[in-house]
Amino acid sequence: MQHTTQRPAEASGTLTIGGDLKVYRLGFGAMRLTGEGIWGPPANKQEAIAVLHRALELGINLIDTADSYGPEVSELLIAEALYPYPKDLVIATKGGLLRPGPGQWLPDGRPEHLREALEGSLRRLRLERIDIYQFHRPDPRVPFEDSVGELAKMRADGKIRHVGLSNITIEQLAQAQKIVPIVTVQNHYNLASRESERMSAQQSEEMIDICERQGIGFIPWNPLAAGELARPGGPLDQIAKRHNAKPSQIALAWLLKRSSTMLPIPGTSSVKHLEENAMGATIRLTQEEFEAIDRSSKQ
Template sequence: MSTFRIGGDLEVNRLGYGAMQLSGKGVFGDAVDRDNAVAVLRAAVAAGVNFIDTAEAYGPRYNETLIKDALYPYAPGVIVATKGGFDRPGPGTWVPNGEPAVIHSQIEGSLKRLHVNTIDLWQLHRIDPKVPVEETLGPVVEAVAAGKIRHVGLSEVTIEQIERAEKVLPIVSVQNRYNLGDRQWEEVLDYTTRRNMAFIPWYPLASGPQKLEDKIGAIAARHKATTAQIALAWLLKRAPNILLIPGTKSVDHLAENMRAAEIELSDEEFAELS
């Protein structure tokens, strides 16, 4: 499996795991089947995953605790990235909150729940339009200086927002929605590639609009693969700085996703899908 160095020093396999689906309905509450959730997380690490994506907002908070319960003490080289910056008043409800006191509290909470002294990658889940990002990032700067955060990333941002945040502190990753059928953030992806920042697409398994189905199906048949595996393989070929975090509640589906790393699309197949 190919690797990427986040921030130049955190080497991770490019096919990781996103833990959001292990939360309750509406990404609210604890896992419905906690034993299964623990088994999926352990199977992911056993399969070679060393980059796991979570957030304070997943649950909220339950997801981080689940990861700690399943994986602590963490195997050498396993990176758990988390995020902050949302209020979760109820299932399916997400309210950006960039107030400095909230960000500070969420960072401290994540450290305790994950049972770590340093969060290797902390990402601002959303920029709050009501709070200047410079103020939101104040507690993050303090946490970095105190050794509580190693690297910082952003989520769902424009190039302009990345550059504004970089006037406050270095940014090493961007987590925007991106997949074979939804390429709204193409320009941001290309920007991060030039800058050697990690680009972590969320919702990576979407295979695209109806018009792509026949093409994907033919290529999948050629590789004896599933549509989802081809969607992931396309992303891995799209740019060397893409880190994938497909999520699943199934150990079998996890194994299927992992096999995407073995699929090498030809330049012709890539161009056909692109």
């Protein structure tokens, strides 16, 4: 492993989102701060709050959450732990998913729901404006442009600084950009599975390349999954031993090297795991190592 610092997340480098939000590329995803099944309060609230405090100490200044995490629990915890917020902290949240019960995630892209969801997030996070507000998932029952159009209105109203999209296709990105500037795309992407719900692995790679060309932050969710690649004696394991690291840290280092616009947000409810993830940002893979992992993940 490379030389470490007390703020290892800063080793991930920076990306300026939307022209004015400079963040370290390793962020924190606050989904796992809730109860089992992303439902209800955490089993250990004090540990959850400690994780948020430690994230900032490690140099992380991008926190991603959503109103549906808990629901509402994650946003409330962030405010309880960190408000008043440091000036450089960027909070990204999402709206557009309903949670009728544990394990249930129902899209709701109606403009009136998105407006209501935003007001709820502002209240829970104790903010007057959300730095990055992301449409969580397109709703097949609502025209996509109607949902995005409402985000554009809320941005014009000054309640959103920037608009992001999640779980979208390349076509939907282009469609949305005709309505409002898009600063982030958050899709499923990791070494074990590069495809998302409606995109092939090849299309996911194209999406990342598009984001890089256009200066759009790409936020891979479930970023550290490595599947069989992480097996003992496997490709990740071998390279991890070379760096005195864990396979999950190598998976993170691979993502950071994949694109300068990549913003991994691994989440955890454990301070120890958080610290391990942050140390992954200090690892520098050689091009040969990067390509070897890339080839293995496609076999």
